[in-house]
Amino acid sequence: MTILQFTAPPLPHYIISGMCEADDAFRHPNRRNIGVFDLLVVQQGCLYVTENEVPYEIREGSFLILRPDTHHYPTRDSSVGTQYYWLHFNTTGCWHAEQKISSSVQEALRELQPFSPNYFPLKVPQSGSLPQPQKAFELLLALSALVKNGHRAQSLWRQQLLFQELLELLAAALDTPVSLPSSCAEKAAAYLREHFREEFKAQELGERINFHPVYIARCMQKEFGFSPVEYLIRYRIEQAKLLLMQTDQPISRIAEEVGFNHAAYFTSCFARQEGMSPRKYRQKFV
Numbered sequence: 692m693t694i695l696q697f698t699a700p701p702l703p704h705y706i707i708s709g710m711c712e713a714d715d716a717f718r719h720p721n722r723r724n725i726g727v728f729d730l731l732v733v734q735q736g737c738l739y740v741t742e743n744e745v746p747y748e749i750r751e752g753s754f755l756i757l758r759p760d761t762h763h764y765p766t767r768d769s770s771v772g773t774q775y776y777w778l779h780f781n782t783t784g785c786w787h788a789e790q791k792i793s794s795s796v797q798e799a800l801r802e803l804q805p806f807s808p809n810y811f812p813l814k815v816p817q818s819g820s821l822p823q824p825q826k827a828f829e830l831l832l833a834l835s836a837l838v839k840n841g842h843r844a845q846s847l848w849r850q851q852l853l854f855q856e857l858l859e860l861l862a863a864a865l866d867t868p869v870s871l872p873s874s875c876a877e878k879a880a881a882y883l884r885e886h887f888r889e890e891f892k893a894q895e896l897g898e899r900i901n902f903h904p905v906y907i908a909r910c911m912q913k914e915f916g917f918s919p920v921e922y923l924i925r926y927r928i929e930q931a932k933l934l935l936m937q938t939d940q941p942i943s944r945i946a947e948e949v950g951f952n953h954a955a956y957f958t959s960c961f962a963r964q965e966g967m968s969p970r971k972y973r974q975k976f977v
Contacts, residue, residue: 736773
Protein backbone atom coordinates (compact mmCIF):
# COMPACT_ATOMS: atom_id res chain seq x y z
CA MET A 692 0.00 0.00 0.00
CA THR A 693 1.26 3.47 -0.89
CA ILE A 694 0.91 6.07 1.86
CA LEU A 695 0.92 9.79 1.13
CA GLN A 696 2.50 11.62 4.04
CA PHE A 697 2.09 15.36 4.45
CA THR A 698 3.97 17.44 7.02
CA ALA A 699 1.51 19.82 8.64
CA PRO A 700 1.14 22.71 9.04
CA PRO A 701 0.31 23.77 6.42
CA LEU A 702 -2.64 21.48 5.86
CA PRO A 703 -3.47 20.38 2.31
CA HIS A 704 -5.98 22.79 0.79
CA TYR A 705 -9.05 22.31 -1.40
CA ILE A 706 -9.13 23.79 -4.91
CA ILE A 707 -12.24 22.59 -6.78
CA SER A 708 -14.40 19.50 -7.21
CA GLY A 709 -17.27 18.09 -9.23
CA MET A 710 -19.14 14.96 -10.25
CA CYS A 711 -19.05 12.96 -13.49
CA GLU A 712 -21.40 10.33 -14.87
CA ALA A 713 -20.45 8.14 -17.82
CA ASP A 714 -23.43 8.04 -20.23
CA ASP A 715 -21.32 6.19 -22.78
CA ALA A 716 -17.93 4.49 -22.85
CA PHE A 717 -15.73 6.73 -20.73
CA ARG A 718 -12.02 7.01 -20.09
CA HIS A 719 -10.23 9.10 -17.50
CA PRO A 720 -8.01 11.79 -19.07
CA ASN A 721 -4.39 10.99 -20.02
CA ARG A 722 -2.30 13.55 -18.13
CA ARG A 723 1.28 14.01 -16.96
CA ASN A 724 2.58 16.17 -14.09
CA ILE A 725 -0.64 18.12 -13.61
CA GLY A 726 0.71 19.86 -10.50
CA VAL A 727 -2.20 19.07 -8.17
CA PHE A 728 -3.51 16.01 -6.36
CA ASP A 729 -6.59 14.50 -8.02
CA LEU A 730 -8.89 12.58 -5.67
CA LEU A 731 -11.30 10.17 -7.40
CA VAL A 732 -14.19 8.68 -5.39
CA VAL A 733 -16.52 6.23 -7.14
CA GLN A 734 -20.16 6.22 -6.10
CA GLN A 735 -21.35 3.72 -8.72
CA GLY A 736 -19.61 1.52 -11.27
CA CYS A 737 -15.83 1.33 -11.68
CA LEU A 738 -12.99 3.49 -12.99
CA TYR A 739 -9.87 1.95 -14.51
CA VAL A 740 -6.83 4.19 -14.13
CA THR A 741 -3.08 3.55 -14.32
CA GLU A 742 -0.51 5.74 -12.59
CA ASN A 743 3.19 5.24 -13.42
CA GLU A 744 2.49 1.74 -14.76
CA VAL A 745 0.50 0.70 -11.67
CA PRO A 746 -3.12 -0.13 -12.62
CA TYR A 747 -6.00 0.65 -10.26
CA GLU A 748 -9.63 -0.45 -10.28
CA ILE A 749 -11.64 2.10 -8.30
CA ARG A 750 -14.89 0.40 -7.46
CA GLU A 751 -18.03 1.63 -5.73
CA GLY A 752 -17.21 3.06 -2.31
CA SER A 753 -13.48 3.27 -3.06
CA PHE A 754 -11.05 6.09 -3.78
CA LEU A 755 -7.72 6.82 -5.44
CA ILE A 756 -5.48 9.88 -5.09
CA LEU A 757 -3.47 10.62 -8.24
CA ARG A 758 -0.24 12.41 -7.44
CA PRO A 759 0.74 15.76 -8.98
CA ASP A 760 4.11 14.60 -10.31
CA THR A 761 3.16 11.38 -12.12
CA HIS A 762 1.75 10.17 -15.41
CA HIS A 763 -1.78 8.78 -15.17
CA TYR A 764 -3.94 7.47 -17.96
CA PRO A 765 -7.01 5.26 -18.53
CA THR A 766 -6.39 1.52 -18.39
CA ARG A 767 -9.63 0.83 -20.27
CA ASP A 768 -13.17 2.13 -20.70
CA SER A 769 -15.30 2.46 -17.60
CA SER A 770 -18.73 0.88 -17.54
CA VAL A 771 -21.75 2.91 -18.66
CA GLY A 772 -23.42 4.57 -15.70
CA THR A 773 -20.24 4.96 -13.68
CA GLN A 774 -20.61 7.90 -11.30
CA TYR A 775 -17.70 9.43 -9.49
CA TYR A 776 -16.56 12.58 -7.75
CA TRP A 777 -13.27 14.26 -8.59
CA LEU A 778 -11.54 16.73 -6.31
CA HIS A 779 -8.34 18.71 -6.83
CA PHE A 780 -6.27 19.68 -3.82
CA ASN A 781 -2.67 20.67 -3.11
CA THR A 782 -0.23 21.59 -0.38
CA THR A 783 2.47 24.22 -0.05
CA GLY A 784 4.21 22.07 2.54
CA CYS A 785 6.38 18.97 2.31
CA TRP A 786 4.95 15.63 1.25
CA HIS A 787 6.19 12.27 0.00
CA ALA A 788 4.93 8.79 -0.86
CA GLU A 789 6.05 5.68 0.97
CA GLN A 790 5.19 1.99 0.72
CA LYS A 791 4.53 1.41 4.41
CA ILE A 792 3.55 3.32 7.51
CA SER A 793 6.63 4.71 9.18
CA SER A 794 7.71 7.45 11.57
CA SER A 795 9.80 9.28 9.01
CA VAL A 796 9.04 12.76 10.31
CA GLN A 797 12.17 14.12 11.91
CA GLU A 798 12.40 13.62 15.64
CA ALA A 799 13.06 17.33 15.98
CA LEU A 800 9.57 18.05 14.74
CA ARG A 801 8.13 16.18 17.71
CA GLU A 802 9.82 18.43 20.23
CA LEU A 803 7.53 21.33 20.98
CA GLN A 804 9.33 24.65 20.72
CA PRO A 805 8.01 27.92 22.15
CA PHE A 806 6.38 30.13 19.51
CA SER A 807 6.90 27.50 16.78
CA PRO A 808 4.30 25.45 14.88
CA ASN A 809 3.56 22.01 16.28
CA TYR A 810 4.38 19.96 13.18
CA PHE A 811 2.84 16.53 12.73
CA PRO A 812 2.60 13.89 10.00
CA LEU A 813 -0.71 13.57 8.17
CA LYS A 814 -0.87 10.13 6.53
CA VAL A 815 -3.47 9.19 3.93
CA PRO A 816 -3.60 5.95 1.89
CA GLN A 817 -3.33 6.63 -1.82
CA SER A 818 -6.16 4.19 -2.47
CA GLY A 819 -8.62 2.15 -0.49
CA SER A 820 -12.21 1.69 0.63
CA LEU A 821 -14.07 4.53 2.30
CA PRO A 822 -14.51 3.88 6.04
CA GLN A 823 -17.82 5.77 5.97
CA PRO A 824 -19.01 5.88 2.33
CA GLN A 825 -22.28 7.70 2.89
CA LYS A 826 -20.65 10.42 4.97
CA ALA A 827 -17.92 10.86 2.34
CA PHE A 828 -20.48 11.28 -0.45
CA GLU A 829 -22.41 13.79 1.64
CA LEU A 830 -19.25 15.87 2.13
CA LEU A 831 -18.45 15.69 -1.60
CA LEU A 832 -22.02 16.72 -2.48
CA ALA A 833 -21.82 19.66 -0.10
CA LEU A 834 -18.50 20.75 -1.63
CA SER A 835 -19.99 20.62 -5.12
CA ALA A 836 -22.94 22.70 -3.96
CA LEU A 837 -20.61 25.43 -2.75
CA VAL A 838 -18.73 25.73 -6.04
CA LYS A 839 -21.29 28.07 -7.61
CA ASN A 840 -20.72 30.57 -4.77
CA GLY A 841 -16.98 30.01 -4.62
CA HIS A 842 -16.25 33.71 -5.07
CA ARG A 843 -17.67 34.51 -1.62
CA ALA A 844 -15.38 34.36 1.39
CA GLN A 845 -17.90 32.39 3.46
CA SER A 846 -18.16 29.73 0.76
CA LEU A 847 -14.40 29.44 0.41
CA TRP A 848 -13.99 29.05 4.15
CA ARG A 849 -16.73 26.43 4.29
CA GLN A 850 -15.12 24.51 1.43
CA GLN A 851 -11.83 24.26 3.30
CA LEU A 852 -13.58 23.05 6.46
CA LEU A 853 -15.51 20.36 4.56
CA PHE A 854 -12.33 19.26 2.77
CA GLN A 855 -10.44 18.88 6.04
CA GLU A 856 -13.27 16.70 7.33
CA LEU A 857 -13.10 14.60 4.16
CA LEU A 858 -9.31 14.29 4.46
CA GLU A 859 -9.68 13.13 8.05
CA LEU A 860 -12.16 10.50 6.88
CA LEU A 861 -9.73 9.23 4.21
CA ALA A 862 -6.93 9.07 6.76
CA ALA A 863 -9.16 6.86 8.92
CA ALA A 864 -8.86 4.16 6.24
CA LEU A 865 -5.45 3.40 7.79
CA ASP A 866 -6.97 2.68 11.19
CA THR A 867 -7.34 -0.80 12.59
CA PRO A 868 -10.76 -2.50 12.32
CA VAL A 869 -13.41 -0.69 14.33
CA SER A 870 -14.55 -1.96 17.70
CA LEU A 871 -18.10 -3.13 18.40
CA PRO A 872 -19.13 0.22 20.00
CA SER A 873 -17.72 2.11 17.01
CA SER A 874 -19.48 -0.24 14.61
CA CYS A 875 -22.76 0.21 16.48
CA ALA A 876 -22.42 3.99 16.46
CA GLU A 877 -21.63 4.13 12.73
CA LYS A 878 -24.50 1.79 11.83
CA ALA A 879 -26.87 3.95 13.84
CA ALA A 880 -25.52 7.14 12.29
CA ALA A 881 -25.81 5.69 8.78
CA TYR A 882 -29.42 4.67 9.44
CA LEU A 883 -30.28 8.13 10.81
CA ARG A 884 -28.68 9.85 7.79
CA GLU A 885 -30.63 7.62 5.40
CA HIS A 886 -33.96 8.15 7.19
CA PHE A 887 -33.46 11.70 8.45
CA ARG A 888 -36.81 12.90 7.05
CA GLU A 889 -38.74 10.33 9.07
CA GLU A 890 -39.94 10.57 12.66
CA PHE A 891 -37.30 9.30 15.07
CA LYS A 892 -38.20 6.23 17.12
CA ALA A 893 -35.50 4.76 19.34
CA GLN A 894 -37.10 1.32 19.37
CA GLU A 895 -37.30 1.17 15.59
CA LEU A 896 -33.65 2.24 15.28
CA GLY A 897 -32.68 -0.58 17.64
CA GLU A 898 -34.64 -3.15 15.68
CA ARG A 899 -33.17 -2.05 12.34
CA ILE A 900 -29.52 -2.33 13.40
CA ASN A 901 -29.95 -5.11 16.02
CA PHE A 902 -28.71 -3.22 19.08
CA HIS A 903 -30.58 -2.13 22.21
CA PRO A 904 -31.56 1.58 22.11
CA VAL A 905 -29.76 2.28 25.40
CA TYR A 906 -26.57 0.71 24.07
CA ILE A 907 -26.90 2.68 20.82
CA ALA A 908 -27.22 5.94 22.73
CA ARG A 909 -24.15 5.09 24.83
CA CYS A 910 -22.08 4.20 21.77
CA MET A 911 -23.09 7.30 19.81
CA GLN A 912 -22.35 9.54 22.78
CA LYS A 913 -18.88 8.00 23.06
CA GLU A 914 -18.13 8.04 19.31
CA PHE A 915 -19.71 11.32 18.21
CA GLY A 916 -20.40 13.19 21.43
CA PHE A 917 -24.14 13.30 20.68
CA SER A 918 -27.20 11.24 21.48
CA PRO A 919 -29.11 9.78 18.50
CA VAL A 920 -31.64 12.63 18.65
CA GLU A 921 -28.91 15.28 18.83
CA TYR A 922 -27.04 13.65 15.94
CA LEU A 923 -30.24 13.55 13.86
CA ILE A 924 -31.03 17.22 14.50
CA ARG A 925 -27.49 18.28 13.55
CA TYR A 926 -27.67 16.23 10.37
CA ARG A 927 -31.07 17.68 9.44
CA ILE A 928 -29.65 21.16 9.84
CA GLU A 929 -26.68 20.29 7.59
CA GLN A 930 -29.15 19.19 4.92
CA ALA A 931 -31.15 22.38 5.44
CA LYS A 932 -28.00 24.44 4.88
CA LEU A 933 -27.59 22.85 1.45
CA LEU A 934 -31.19 23.69 0.54
CA LEU A 935 -30.77 27.25 1.79
CA MET A 936 -27.78 27.70 -0.52
CA GLN A 937 -29.10 25.80 -3.53
CA THR A 938 -32.79 26.76 -3.62
CA ASP A 939 -35.10 29.67 -2.99
CA GLN A 940 -37.67 27.55 -1.15
CA PRO A 941 -39.39 29.20 1.84
CA ILE A 942 -37.90 28.48 5.27
CA SER A 943 -41.03 26.61 6.31
CA ARG A 944 -40.80 24.34 3.26
CA ILE A 945 -37.14 23.59 3.93
CA ALA A 946 -37.95 22.76 7.54
CA GLU A 947 -40.51 20.24 6.35
CA GLU A 948 -38.14 18.82 3.71
CA VAL A 949 -35.50 17.94 6.32
CA GLY A 950 -37.85 16.39 8.85
CA PHE A 951 -38.97 19.20 11.18
CA ASN A 952 -42.70 19.32 11.87
CA HIS A 953 -42.66 22.95 13.00
CA ALA A 954 -40.80 25.80 11.32
CA ALA A 955 -40.37 27.65 14.62
CA TYR A 956 -38.62 24.64 16.20
CA PHE A 957 -36.43 24.32 13.10
CA THR A 958 -35.42 27.98 13.34
CA SER A 959 -34.65 27.59 17.03
CA CYS A 960 -32.47 24.50 16.46
CA PHE A 961 -30.74 26.12 13.50
CA ALA A 962 -29.90 29.28 15.43
CA ARG A 963 -28.61 27.28 18.37
CA GLN A 964 -26.28 25.25 16.13
CA GLU A 965 -25.19 27.95 13.65
CA GLY A 966 -25.44 31.10 15.74
CA MET A 967 -27.81 32.78 13.28
CA SER A 968 -31.25 32.30 11.76
CA PRO A 969 -31.80 30.29 8.56
CA ARG A 970 -32.66 33.52 6.74
CA LYS A 971 -29.38 35.20 7.71
CA TYR A 972 -27.45 32.06 6.80
CA ARG A 973 -29.00 32.12 3.32
CA GLN A 974 -28.09 35.80 2.91
CA LYS A 975 -24.43 34.95 3.55
CA PHE A 976 -24.24 32.69 0.51
CA VAL A 977 -26.62 34.29 -1.97
